[in-house]
Amino acid sequence: MRALHAEWTKFRTVRGWVLGSVGAMLASVLFLLVGTASSNQHPQGVTALPVGPGGEAVNDSFYFVHRALTGDGSITVLVTALTGVLADPAGGPGGNTSGVTPWSKAGILVKESLDQGSPYAAMMVTGAHGVRMQNDFTHDRAGLAGSPSAAEPRWLRLVRTGRTVIGLDSIDGVRWTEVGAARLPEPATTVQVGLFVAAPAAVQASGGGSSSPATATGDFRRVTLSGAWGQAAGGWQGGQVGGDAGTSGSYAPGTIGGWTATTGEGFTVTGAGDIAPVVGGPALGPAFTVETFLVGTFVGLIVLTVVAVQFVTTEYRRGLLGQTLAATPHRSRTLAAKATVVATVAFAVGAAAATVSIPLGELRAHATHFAVLTVPTAVQARAALGTGLLLAATAVLSLALGVVLRRSATAITAVVAATVFPHLLAFGGMLPSGPAEWVLRLTPAAGFAVQQTLPRHDQVLSVYAPSSGYFPLSPWGGLAVLGTWSALALAAAAMLLRRRDA
Amino acid sequence: MSGVDTIGFRRACRAEWTKLRTEAGHGWLLLGLVLVTVGVGAAVSASVPCPASGCGQDQVRLSLAGVSVSQALAAVTALLLVGGEYGTGLIRTTLVALPRRGTVLAAKATVLSGTVLAVGSVAVLASILAGHLLLPGAGYTPAHGYTQLSLADGPTLRAAAGSVLYLVLVGLLTLGVAVAVRDAAVAAGVVLALLYLFPLLSHVVTEPHLQRLLARLGPMPAGLAIQATTNLSHLPIGPWAGLGVLALWAATALFLGGTILRLRNA
Incomplete structure (x- = not known):
């Protein structure tokens, strides 16, 4: 203890060392000011990234065909296909090819509101990761493996009871397996429920990394609702949630988001963007x-x-x-x-x-x-x-x-x-x-x-x-x-x- | 040059050379300079692959990558040449023996330059040789558009000679700073900050103009432009102009150091 006191006295009585320590602090803050001074004339005036329920920056841009659910209820859907369009990575005109990015998503969604960053729970099929249940951006659970096809479609269901949302999947629509449960933080009586499609940008890992736009289309059949669905709105409404940009991707050239009703309570929905936390990498702009x-x-x-x-x-x-x-x-x-x-x-x-x-x-x-x-x-x-x-x-x-x-x-x-x-x-x-x-x-x-502080998430592809x-x-x-x-x-x-x- | 006494200068040089030669750490330091330059250069040459033609790598720059580490050792060599004297008070003896302070600084600069020039040449030549042997194994082959590294190639020779000069100039910059601040520790901090902070800052800066400006002004990024042999038109600063920027930094530091040495008590 005496040794400690002696050393502390030496330290604080040498002016250069005290000045040096204080200077170290001031200099680091000053250096920050120099480092950020550069961006004064940032051209586009990028809007702030949305923030999710956990306080992290998120992407919340996707195409949503939705209607209001005022109380308890459920939505069931059969997904028969997830297809897509990839833009030419070199940026050539009209160079689109067909294909889906691994984390392209098509499925059903319960979301507190249409505001970006609001809490949600979703069941979806993905491009390469099977059926997933995701909620509040950072939570991700695996369901059935494999991609949906006409021969092997996937049944998805979300059941809302009070604050709890349960996600289930099935191969035949008879035997159901619970994939996970989520709690919506606000006991809001009205939530938006419906079909969504998102497609994060394709990521090329070579040469330091780059990303190129992608669009996905989901084919939904036999959409079945039960429970307290709002009648006043008069049925389904479609629209893009969030802008096209985000940091996650945008529509491939020549494609737009949209939806059409098909026979037998079916829908075809086309969308781009992502519902996921923002991560570093080629897709993250300045x-x-x-x-x-x-x-x-x-x-x-x-x-x-x-x-x-x-x-x-x-x-x-x-x-x-x-x-x-x-x-x-x-x-x-x-x-x-x-x-x-x-x-x-x-x-x-x-x-x-x-x-x-x-x-x-x-x-x-x-x-x-x-x-x-x-x-x-x-x-x-x-x-x-x-x-x-x-x-x-x-x-x-x-x-x-x-x-x-x-x-x-x-x-x-x-x-x-x-x-x-x-x-x-x-x-x-x-x-x-x-x-x-x-x-x-x-x-x-x-x-x-x-x-x-750059986050790393398994459910977001990046470099x-x-x-x-x-x-x-x-x-x-x-x-x-x-x-x-x-x-x-x-x-x-x-x-x-x-x-x-x- | 009437004021310069050539015999005095020669004696001063001999005195500085004796100090450098007999100082315990210097031998190890200079050996370290060679080993670090070659070792890092060889490691980088062997570990950066060129899997296909047009991999966009500058093989000369890769083989000389060790210079960016060993510059720290060139700086320490300069610091010990001055800092040691201030630390022990020997500088007063030196200045009594050689009252012309400008001559003392000139002698120190001459001895330092000669030593780093000699040791740096060995280090750079060995690095080029290591690159010559290792780079083809990493994929830098004629099939991928690369010729085997050789000093007969004009740009390679320029990069190699420039790298030696780069080490000398870093040493001189450090010498000037050390004499100016009269304390080896503070001088070390100042020089390392000058060398490293410019490139660190340009990682953070997002504005392209300021980024290029930092690459042009910083002694390390500008000076190391001398190692570039590909894509010259896209560099923020040309090879010789970049080395010139470093030379300006070194000249400014030496001028400042010389002025302070003349005006102030040791």
Whole structure:
């Protein structure tokens, strides 16, 4: 405890170190301002992405043939085909080919309202993933496998009872299997229920990734309703929910959304877009993420590395370390005290800078009409706290390397080259995704994964690779890699400090 | 050049050379510079495949990728040449022995340039050789539109020679900064920030104009344009112009360092 107090006193009485720490915070925020200043004249004035019930940015654009359900009730439908049109990936005119994207969807939907982002539950057939029940954008459960065809159609049913919606599927319309249940958060008495079709863009993974428009058409037969259906509206209404664009796709050239009634209570519905969370990748246009707002971390990291290294190398240089070690003969204890002080300071600087930067970045994005990939508050908090921990671990690594190398210039360069440079190499587009992922698994740069807020969802096809901003490790897993480096360096420092003369 | 005393300059150079030669860390550092340049270059050459013709990769740039890592070692070499003296107070002795401070800086710059030039040449030549041997195995074959890497090819020679100059200029930039801020640690922070922050910022910036501007102004992205041999018309800045930008940064830093060295107490 006395050692800790002594080290803290040393730290706070050296003006350069205190100024450096405060400067690190200011510099990271300033750097953010420079980084986002660019987009002042954003041409289209992208509208904000809709936000789902969980607080995450979502795509909610699809073709919906619907009517109001005022109380309890159910809808049953037979899906006989899901077909589609894919635009030419090269963008050539009239180069459409037939085909469906793996997550093209046709099915039935219970949605709280026609507003984008409102809660929903849906049963659907998909292009390549069989029957699914999905609700509130992030939940996805598998039902029957296989694609529907005239010979092997799929029966889908949604039953609403109070706040609960149950999804069922069947091969013959006689024996039904429950796929899942969902709760609509608002006990709204009137919900919109009907048939929907969506088709996310086709994703080409090669060459860094690109995406091209797709349109899908679902053939529905024997639509059967039971329960409290509103009569006032006078039957079915069709329309596109949300704009054509989203980040998920748009209509292939020459196709439009629409619906026609066929014989025997049947419908043919054509649509594009997606009902799914927004993810990074080729389909995501220009948008800011929380990671963008945390770009100042790099500046903070460099400044704090300088401070943390000097916190120990200065003592070597001035010979103060001899006195320090005479006063506290347990050398490891001195090292632990020093590490605690720099880690605490770095954590405070990082967490504070991130806490200021995220809302500030959002404000600037709104001011410049720039889309922001919104994430739940818990994810933002993790990124902000994680930034603190990231800087704390880097500061400990710097301190330890300062002891091992005893040369501030060498230690600082080693730390910055080991943390910042691999990040630059992996995300700079020079390395293909395989080696880039290994760089981000093994080097201390893995720690930046804790700042990743871009979500990864199995039910959304994208290029989940460094080229789209994805780390190979989970946020905490990546931080653990950096933490391991820091711990190893600290152990080496403790050993050398014991063995070596100061 | 009447004010410059050539004998004094030569003696200053010899003194700096002795310091560099006898300093414990420098040998390892320079060996590391060669190993890192070749190692990273070879790893990148072997791991970036060219599966089909028109894979769009610049094979010269790949084989010289190690330079972007080893520049840090060139910077450390420069930092130790100055920082060590400020740290121990040796700089006062140096300046008493050689009262012409401009001469001291010029001698340090000369010795540093010569050393990095020699070591950098070895590193770059070995990288090209590694690329020559490894790249065909990764798919850079005549069938895919690539000729085997060779210095007889004009652009390749330019990229190789330019990469050596790039390392020298990074060293000189660091020397200038180190003399200006008189503290090796702070100088290390400043130089690394100058090198790395421009490319990091251009990842975030979404506006194409500003992105190109950052690629033209940043010492690292502009300077490394010297390694490009394909798609030259689409580069934000031409190879020699880019190296010129880095040279301007280095000259500014040296001028600033020289002025501060003359005006201030050590």
